[in-house]
Amino acid sequence: MTLSRNLSWVMFGIVLSTNVHADGATIAQQGAGSVVACQSCHGVAGEGVAAAGFPRLAGMGASYLQRQLEAFAQGTRSNAVMMPIAKALSAADRKAVASHYASMPFGGAAAMQSSTSAPRGAAEPKVSVAPAAASASAPTVGMTLATRGRWSDTLPACEQCHGPGGRGVGADFPPLVGQSAAYLAAQLTAFKSKARPAGPMNLMGVVAQKLSDADVQEVAAYYAALPAGGAR
Amino acid sequence: MTPTQRLVLRVAVALLTIVAGIVAIGAFDYWGMESYTQRKLASLRQASPDVSAAESASVSARSPAASRDIAGDPPHAELVTPAGAASGVRAAFSPPSESQIPIGEFGDVIRRGREIFVDTGRAAPAYVGNSLRCVNCHLDAGRLAGSSPLWAAFVSYPAYRSKTQSVSTFQQRLQGCFEYSMNGKAPPPNAPELVALESYAYWLATGAAVDPKLPGRGYLALAAPAQVRDYTRGEQVYAANCAFCHGADGAGQRSPDGVAVFPPLWGPESFNWGAGMGRINNAAAFIKANMPLGMGGTLTDQQAWDVSLYMNSHERPQDPRYSGSVQNTRSTFHDTDESMYGRDVAGKVLGATGAPRPFKPSRVPAR
Numbered sequence: 001m002t003l004s005r006n007l008s009w010v011m012f013g014i015v016l017s018t019n020v021h022a023d024g025a026t027i028a029q030q031g032a033g034s035v036v037a038c039q040s041c042h043g044v045a046g047e048g049v050a051a052a053g054f055p056r057l058a059g060m061g062a063s064y065l066q067r068q069l070e071a072f073a074q075g076t077r078s079n080a081v082m083m084p085i086a087k088a089l090s091a092a093d094r095k096a097v098a099s100h101y102a103s104m105p106f107g108g109a110a111a112m113q114s115s116t117s118a119p120r121g122a123a124e125p126k127v128s129v130a131p132a133a134a135s136a137s138a139p140t141v142g143m144t145l146a147t148r149g150r151w152s153d154t155l156p157a158c159e160q161c162h163g164p165g166g167r168g169v170g171a172d173f174p175p176l177v178g179q180s181a182a183y184l185a186a187q188l189t190a191f192k193s194k195a196r197p198a199g200p201m202n203l204m205g206v207v208a209q210k211l212s213d214a215d216v217q218e219v220a221a222y223y224a225a226l227p228a229g230g231a232r
Numbered sequence: 233m234t235p236t237q238r239l240v241l242r243v244a245v246a247l248l249t250i251v252a253g254i255v256a257i258g259a260f261d262y263w264g265m266e267s268y269t270q271r272k273l274a275s276l277r278q279a280s281p282d283v284s285a286a287e288s289a290s291v292s293a294r295s296p297a298a299s300r301d302i303a304g305d306p307p308h309a310e311l312v313t314p315a316g317a318a319s320g321v322r323a324a325f326s327p328p329s330e331s332q333i334p335i336g337e338f339g340d341v342i343r344r345g346r347e348i349f350v351d352t353g354r355a356a357p358a359y360v361g362n363s364l365r366c367v368n369c370h371l372d373a374g375r376l377a378g379s380s381p382l383w384a385a386f387v388s389y390p391a392y393r394s395k396t397q398s399v400s401t402f403q404q405r406l407q408g409c410f411e412y413s414m415n416g417k418a419p420p421p422n423a424p425e426l427v428a429l430e431s432y433a434y435w436l437a438t439g440a441a442v443d444p445k446l447p448g449r450g451y452l453a454l455a456a457p458a459q460v461r462d463y464t465r466g467e468q469v470y471a472a473n474c475a476f477c478h479g480a481d482g483a484g485q486r487s488p489d490g491v492a493v494f495p496p497l498w499g500p501e502s503f504n505w506g507a508g509m510g511r512i513n514n515a516a517a518f519i520k521a522n523m524p525l526g527m528g529g530t531l532t533d534q535q536a537w538d539v540s541l542y543m544n545s546h547e548r549p550q551d552p553r554y555s556g557s558v559q560n561t562r563s564t565f566h567d568t569d570e571s572m573y574g575r576d577v578a579g580k581v582l583g584a585t586g587a588p589r590p591f592k593p594s595r596v597p598a599r
Contacts, residue, residue, distance in 0.1 A: 106488075138331060148330070149526075151372035156526040161477070161494075163487035169494065170485045172476065200476050206527055 024100025027093060035088045038097065041081070046104045050180035050224075059106025059178075061171035065098035067199065076197045102171070106178065106228070142222030145215060155210045158219065161203070166223050172200065181217075181224035188216040325446060327375050327383045327436040338431065345432025348425055349374055349382075352414060353492075353596035356425045360594050361416040362549070363484065363492035363501040366409070369509055371522055374436065377448025378521045383436040384449035395508075402430055412506035415549045417591045451517035457537040461512070463577070466542025469535045473524055474543075482546060490596070498546035501594070505551035505583055511570040516540035545577045550588040558583045 028046070031037040038057070042048055046058030057065065071077035072086035073094065086094065144150070146166065149157035159166060161173050168175030176184060190196035191208035198205025211219070330346075333339045348355040350373050352365040367373055374382035389402040396408070403426045407418035419425045440446060471480070477494040478484050484496040496502040508514050520536035522528045531539070551573065555561045558581055562574030573583045 149372065151376050154526055154528060159493075160525060163493045164489070164491050167487055167489065169487050173485075173493075201473065201524060201527075203524070203526075 023093065023096035024098070027089070027097045028100050032093060033088065035085050038101075042101075046101050047178075048180065048183070050182070053180060053182040053186060055180075055183045056175075056178050057101040058104035059168075060102060060174045061168065062099045062102035063171040064174045065101055066095055069094040069098060071197055078195055106175065140218060140222060141215065142218035142220075145211075145219045146222050150210070153210050155207065158223075165226060175228075176223040177226045178228035179223065181220040184220035184223055185216050188220065189213075192216070325377075325383065325440050325448065327381070327440075328438050330373075333435065341428050341431045342435045343432075344424075345428035345430070345435075346373055348429055349432060353594045356410075356419070357593050357596060359410045359416045359419050359425060360414045360596075361591055362414060362496070362503065362594055363486075364414060364495050364503060365492075368495040369413070369518060374433070376522075378452050379518070380450050381436070381448055382433040383440050384446045386430075386433040386437040387440050387442045387446060388449065402433065406430065411552055413503040413509065415502070415504040415507075416593075451514060452521055453513065453517050454520055454533050454536060457534055459534060461537045461541040463538075463542055463545055465535075466538035466540070466545075469531070469539040470542050473531065473535075474539065477524070482543070497543050498548050500549060502548050504549035504588075505571075505573050506553060506565070510544055510548070510573070511568070512537070512540045512544050512572070513570045515544055519543075541572070545572045545575075545582065547580075547582060547585065550583065550585055552588050554583075554588055556587075 026032065027035065028038040031040075039046070041052075041054045042057050043054075046056065048054045048056035068077060069086045069089070070091075072079060072082040073089070075083060089097070139147075145155070146158045149155050149160065158176060161169065162176050163169040163173065166176035187196060188208055188211060191198060191204045192211065194205070198208075208216075333342050333346075344355075349366040349370070352367075353360045353363065369379075370376070370381065371379040377384075385405070386402060389405055390399050392398070393400050393405075396404075400408075403421060406426050406429050407421075410416045411418045474497075478497050479494070481499070482497040483499055483501065484492050484494040487493050492501070503509055509518065516533075516536045516539075519540055520529070520531060520533060523531070551561055551565060553561065553565055555564060558574045561583065562571070566573040575582055
C-alpha cells in the first residue's frame with residue numbers, strides 16, 4: 001500500500017515534470033497541430049540561420065520572447081511566417097515555448113558563422129573601456145554607437161541597456177551579439193518605420209528614430225562581427 | 233590615511249561644523265547658497281520632525297530661489313532652467329572628442345581617468361563599495377551638459393562647499409564622490425586614481441573659460457513643484473517609467489556576467505545617505521533632464537519631483553558622518569526638506585540602520 005502510494009506519487013511527479021518541460025520543447029522540436037517545429041527555421045540549438053535572417057532564440061529573455069509571440073499573434077509585429085504560427089499557438093503554448101528557448105544555452109552547439117570557436121571569455125572585447133585613440137585604427141561608427149552612443153543627439157549607447165558586449169540584461173533586454181547583421185538591420189529599420197512595435201516605454205522607437213540608414217548598417221555589422229562565445 | 237589621521241580629520245570637521253554652524257546664522261547668503269538660517273527656519277516651521285513622507289516633503293513653503301540651489305556644489309552654481317529648454321541646450325562649451333586624447337604618457341593617464349569614470353568598480357576596486365559607476369549620474373562619460381559634466385566641475389574648483397563648510401580642491405571633491413556616492417573609501421591625496429580622474433577632467437575642460445557659471449554645469453535646477461511632492465504619485469511614476477530598467481525593488485539589473493548595467497537606486501548597492509544624489513532637488517533635476525535614458529525632458533517637473541521623493545524615501549547605506557544618533561546626524565548634516573534621512577516613511581525611520589558598515593570593496597567580476 002505504502003509502496004504503491006509512494007510509487008504513484010513518483011509517477012505523478014514524473015508526469016508533471018515531463019509535462020512542464022514537454023510543452024515548450026515539444027513545440028520547438030515537433031511543432032503542434034498546424035504549427036511547424038520552431039527548430040526547422042531557428043535551428044536545433046535555437047541558434048538561428050544567419051543567411052536567411054532567421055534570428056537566434058536560444059538564451060533570449062523569456063518575457064522578451066513571449067512579448068514577441070504575443071505581438072505576432074495580435075498582428076502588431078508583422079511577419080508573414082510568424083503571424084499565423086503565433087496565432088495558432090495558445091497563450092499557454094506561447095509562454096511555454098518562450099521559456100523553453102530562454103532556458104537554452106546562449107552559445108548553442110551549432111554556432112553561427114559570426115560566433116567563432118573562441119574559448120569562453122577569451123575573445124571578449126573590452127568594450128566599455130576600449131582606448132579609442134590608442135588603437136591604430138579609429139573606432140568605427142558602429143562601435144561608437146554601440147559603446148559610446150551619440151549624446152549630442154541624446155542617443156544612449158546600445159550597451160547601456162543591452163549590456164557590455166551586447167550580451168543582454170535580464171528577461172527584457174535581449175542580447176544583440178549572436179544575431180546576424182541582416183536580422184539586426186531589418187529590426188532597426190522596422191523600428192524606424194514603425195513596422196515593428198517599439199516595445200516597452202517606446203524605448204526602441206526613440207532610439208531608432210535617431211539612427212540614419214547608414215548608422216543602422218554600421219551598428220548591425222558591429223554586433224554581428226562580435227564573437228558570441230562566452231555570452232550567457 | 234591612517235586611523236589616527238582619519239580621527240583627527242573627523243574631529244576637525246566636527247569642530248568646524250559646530251563653529252561654522254554658530255557663525256553661519258544668516259551669514260552665508262553671501263555665498264548664494266541656501267543659507268543655514270533658511271534651512272533652520274524651515275525645519276522650525278515644521279510641527280514634528282517625524283511626519284509622513286508626503287507631508288514632510290513639502291517644499292511649498294520654501295522660496296523659489298532656495299529650491300534652485302544645487303546642494304553640495306560650489307557657489308554660483310544656481311543654473312536657472314531656461315523656459316522650454318531641453319537638457320543641455322544652453323551649453324556653449326563642448327569638450328574635445330575622445331579621439332583627440334593625446335598619444336603618450338599624459339594621454340595614457342587621461343584614458344585611465346576615463347576608464348575609472350565609466351568602469352569605476354573594476355578600475356578603482358579599492359575605493360568602491362557599491363555597484364555604481366561615475367557615469368551613472370554623469371552621462372556620456374562626464375561629457376554631457378546638464379548632467380554634471382566633468383569639464384564644468386573642473387573649472388569651478390577650488391570652491392567653498394556648504395557640505396564641508398570649507399574650500400575644497402577638485403581632488404577633495406573627488407574624494408567625496410568615493411566616500412558618499414560610491415559608498416566607498418576616499419583615495420589618499422594624489423592617489424593614482426585621483427590624478428587620473430583629475431587629468432581626464434582637466435583634458436575635458438581644454439579651452440573652457442575659468443568661470444564657475446559655465447552653462448551646462450551641474451544639473452539644471454527645477455522650479456519648485458506646483459503641488460506638494462507626493463510619495464504615492466512618485467510610486468506610480470516609478471512603476472510606469474523607471475521600474476522596467478531599475479527594477480520594482482530599485483536594485484537595478486545586471487548583465488549575465490554580473491555588470492550592474494542599470495544602476496541600483498537604493499539599497500545596499502547604491503550611494504549612501506551622504507551623497508548629493510540623496511537630495512531630492514538634485515535627483516529631481518537629474519531625472520527631469522536625463523531619465524528615462526535617452527528620453528530626457530519627457531517627464532513633467534511634477535513627476536520628476538514626485539519620483540525623486542519616492543526614490544529617496546528608501547533605505548540606503550548609512551551616512552559615513554553618522555554620529556551615533558539618527559536625529560543628531562539629521563540635524564547636523566540633513567537639516568533640509570531635500571533629505572528624507574531621519575524621516576519616518578511607512579513606520580520606519582530612514583537611516584536607523586546603526587553605524588556604517590565597515591568598507592568592503594564591491595565585487596566586480598573580472599573581464
